Amino acid sequence: xxxxxxxxxxxxxxxxxxxxxxxxxxxxxxxxxxxxxxxxxxxxxxxxxxxxxxxxxxxxxxxxxxxxxxxxxxxxxxxxxxxxxxxxxxxxxxxxxxxxxxxxxxxxxxxxxxxxxxxxxxxxxxxxxxxxxxxxxxxxxxxxxxxxxxxxxxxxxxxxxxxxxxxxxxxxxxxxxxxxxxxxxxxxxxxxxxxxxxxxxxxxxxxxxxxxxxxxxxxxxxxxxxxxxxxxxxxxxxxxxxxxxxxxxxxxxxxxxxxxxxxxxxxxxxxxxxxxxxxxxxxxxxxxxxxxxxxxxxxxxxxxxxxxxxxxxxxxxxxxxxxxxxxxxxx
Amino acid sequence: xxxxxxxxxxxxxxxxxxxxxxxxxxxxxxxxxxxxxxxxxxxxxxxxxxxxxxxxxxxxxxxxxxxxxxxxxxxxxxxxxxxxxxxxxxxxxxxxxxxxxxxxxxxxxxxxxxxxxxxxxxxxxxxxxxxxxxxxxxxxxxxxxxxxxxxxxxxxxxxxxxxxxxxxxxxxxxxxxxxxxxxxxxxxxxxxxxxxxxxxxxxxxxxxxxxxxxxxxxxxxxxxxxxxxxxxxxxxxxxxxxxxxxxxxxxxxxxxxxxxxxxxxxxxxxxxxxxxxxxxxxxxxxxxxxxxxxxxxxxxxxxxxxxxxxxxxxxxxxxxxxxxxxxxxxx
DNA sequence: TTGTAGGCGTTATCAA
DNA sequence: TTGATAACGCCTACAA
Numbered sequence: 238x239x240x241x242x243x244x245x246x247x248x249x250x251x252x253x254x255x256x257x258x259x260x261x262x263x264x265x266x267x268x269x270x271x272x273x274x275x276x277x278x279x280x281x282x283x284x285x286x287x288x289x290x291x292x293x294x295x296x297x298x299x300x301x302x303x304x305x306x307x308x309x310x311x312x313x314x315x316x317x318x319x320x321x322x323x324x325x326x327x328x329x330x331x332x333x334x335x336x337x338x339x340x341x342x343x344x345x346x347x348x349x350x351x352x353x354x355x356x357x358x359x360x361x362x363x364x365x366x367x368x369x370x371x372x373x374x375x376x377x378x379x380x381x382x383x384x385x386x387x388x389x390x391x392x393x394x395x396x397x398x399x400x401x402x403x404x405x406x407x408x409x410x411x412x413x414x415x416x417x418x419x420x421x422x423x424x425x426x427x428x429x430x431x432x433x434x435x436x437x438x439x440x441x442x443x444x445x446x447x448x449x450x451x452x453x454x455x456x457x458x459x460x461x462x463x464x465x466x467x468x469x470x471x472x473x474x475x476x477x478x479x480x481x482x483x484x485x486x487x488x489x490x491x492x493x494x495x496x497x498x499x500x501x502x503x504x505x506x507x508x509x510x511x512x513x514x515x516x517x518x519x520x521x522x523x524x525x526x527x528x529x530x531x532x533x534x535x536x537x538x539x540x541x542x543x544x545x546x547x548x549x550x551x552x553x554x555x556x557x558x559x560x561x562x563x564x565x566x567x568x
Numbered sequence: 569x570x571x572x573x574x575x576x577x578x579x580x581x582x583x584x585x586x587x588x589x590x591x592x593x594x595x596x597x598x599x600x601x602x603x604x605x606x607x608x609x610x611x612x613x614x615x616x617x618x619x620x621x622x623x624x625x626x627x628x629x630x631x632x633x634x635x636x637x638x639x640x641x642x643x644x645x646x647x648x649x650x651x652x653x654x655x656x657x658x659x660x661x662x663x664x665x666x667x668x669x670x671x672x673x674x675x676x677x678x679x680x681x682x683x684x685x686x687x688x689x690x691x692x693x694x695x696x697x698x699x700x701x702x703x704x705x706x707x708x709x710x711x712x713x714x715x716x717x718x719x720x721x722x723x724x725x726x727x728x729x730x731x732x733x734x735x736x737x738x739x740x741x742x743x744x745x746x747x748x749x750x751x752x753x754x755x756x757x758x759x760x761x762x763x764x765x766x767x768x769x770x771x772x773x774x775x776x777x778x779x780x781x782x783x784x785x786x787x788x789x790x791x792x793x794x795x796x797x798x799x800x801x802x803x804x805x806x807x808x809x810x811x812x813x814x815x816x817x818x819x820x821x822x823x824x825x826x827x828x829x830x831x832x833x834x835x836x837x838x839x840x841x842x843x844x845x846x847x848x849x850x851x852x853x854x855x856x857x858x859x860x861x862x863x864x865x866x867x868x869x870x871x872x873x874x875x876x877x878x879x880x881x882x883x884x885x886x887x888x889x890x891x892x893x894x895x896x897x898x899x
Numbered sequence: 900t901t902g903t904a905g906g907c908g909t910t911a912t913c914a915a
Numbered sequence: 916t917t918g919a920t921a922a923c924g925c926c927t928a929c930a931a
Contacts, residue, residue: 284908302643312633327658490821491846515822615924
């Protein structure tokens with residue numbers, strides 16, 4: 238900038254002002270533009286950050302970088318933020334609570350202007366300490382009780398409710414579910430949906446039809462086998478995330494069981510998977526793109542100082558795509 | 569820091585020196601430590617960066633955040649770098665060459681201390697301009713001719729060579745391959761391995777057995793179907809990345825074809841997938857973890873000013889895991 | 900060992 | 916509209 242000032246015969250202050258959208262005489266504008274171009278000048282964001290106390294950087298924290306559902310969301314968020322001049326520091330905490338805390342501290346230390354995170358749980362203190370520093374935080378996918386901040390969720394409860402309801406409508410009486418870990422928010426909600434629809438239709442829940450997995454491929458595989466090997470196996474199953482759906486499909490493929498004749502199945506998340514499987518898989522589709530959009534725009538709003546209806550909790554609807562993997566039950 | 573100075577009755581310079589490992593009197597050390605602790609002082613990396621011209625940030629650029637192979641590598645790199653005090657700015661370019669250039673510029677503008685990238689190709693200029701600014705660059709997964717910089721590769725050629733060789737040893741004469749896009753470095757190499765082993769074993773290559781996919785699930789699915797629907801189908805197939813392997817497995821599952829009786833198959837990349845499939849899938853395993861480690865350590869070395877054997881090209885070996893998905897051909 | 904002073908590249912205030 | 920000047924928080928000669 239000093240060079241630009243010298244070359245254009247103006248002061249540093251004037252250059253700075255012009256760069257930040259201030260007015261200069263038309264003739265000066267021309268000179269400055271010329272100098273900037275010839276010198277290839279670009280503002281030093283570091284120095285600017287020192288002065289403005291803004292880094293134009295948003296921290297993104299997810300449970301794992303090795304899960305496509307998470308990284309897809311991150312990808313969308315990043316696209317939007319970068320268009321608005323923000324860069325991102327993306328971290329994962331490898332599904333480890335203590336690492337989650339560390340990474341959060343790390344982001345704070347990096348002076349990020351805001352944080353979007355998928356929390357694993359419990360540690361309200363850490364998140365609250367971030368919020369108390371006046372750093373805008375947006376929670377996605379998982380809510381946290383006892384924390385006052387904006388949250389973008391998927392309506393997990395109704396997602397599984399609707400899926401199971403469809404099965405019920407088709408006449409299924411014994412419906413299995415492969416759940417995620419009990420301490421994960423989304424897993425709790427999805428199970429709740431399963432339970433509630435049973436209540437609403439006045440059906441008793443057989444606890445042996447509820448299988449608790451860990452959101453990983455193997456558990457989907459193993460638990461689906463467990464279900465079909467039961468004395469009285471379910472006639473339909475809901476698998477509640479992508480990885481486990483993948484495992485479940487594999488399990489079915491290698492058994493003698495036919496979908497949907499022997500068992501109806503509804504999976505989760507991955508449209509691509511659903512298309513490649515035969516028969517095409519019915520799935521619950523989460524609005525991955527929308528989650529990212531809403532979260533990114535939310536934090537952009539807060540960053541601009543717009544604190545209207547804070548804290549806001551947005552619940553996005555899932556879509557239920559029904560294909561040939563489910564079928565009416567024959568009596 | 570000013571506060572720490574005041575509280576401890578010493579000068580800012582002394583505090584700074586102490587923080588950066590300088591010597592102070594034992595009694596002062598105690599006072600300073602106490603002040604730091606009580607004030608919860610942490611150095612402002614931004615301000616420090618302004619002075620030192622270092623941001624302690626490494627840029628990571630990958631083709632897509634929605635591909636688990638890429639993000640796994642990134643995850644490993646990030647773990648190592650963060651342990652060494654570096655943070656990362658992770659970007660993807662959504663497999664788009666013009667975006668790749670933009671993101672690279674973006675990282676430079678963010679004053680990253682170094683860049684690790686998986687280049688898509690062609691644009692030597694951009695990368696060279698980065699290198700010319702004396703920013704250490706490490707290329708991973710894909711090499712770039714005409715660029716002088718450290719590169720961490722997988723020995724793709726021998727990966728497919730060895731896989732196909734095993735099939736040949738088992739007596740297969742007609743071996744199909746499902747390749748990736750022609751303009752992707754790894755795809756070229758993997759095809760070369762296929763071709764070379766044919767030459768070495770004096771086998772002619774039937775061009776109709778070479779299917780060009782796009783590294784996406786659908787193409788694996790479609791092309792495998794094409795292969796088995798040929799008049800004279802291959803007795804074995806090599807599928808050259810994870811996504812396409814997934815597709816291929818799905819295709820096989822829904823056809824009447826039995827593995828390995830009707831066709832032998834070797835896939836790529838995903839150990840988990842291989843385990844879940846029945847019969848267990850033979851696969852080429854890329855050293856995902858190692859790639860990240862080597863790349864991270866490489867750039868850390870350069871960052872320390874160690875320029876020994878620059879530019880170095882490291883080629884990591886893949887592992888061939890043979891399972892029941894391949895079988896001796898019966899004559 | 901400690902402190903003074905200048906500077907890193909910006910922005911912001913206040914006169915001119 | 917422009918410019919001199921101080922300040923952001925830190926580092927680094929150099930002097931004490």
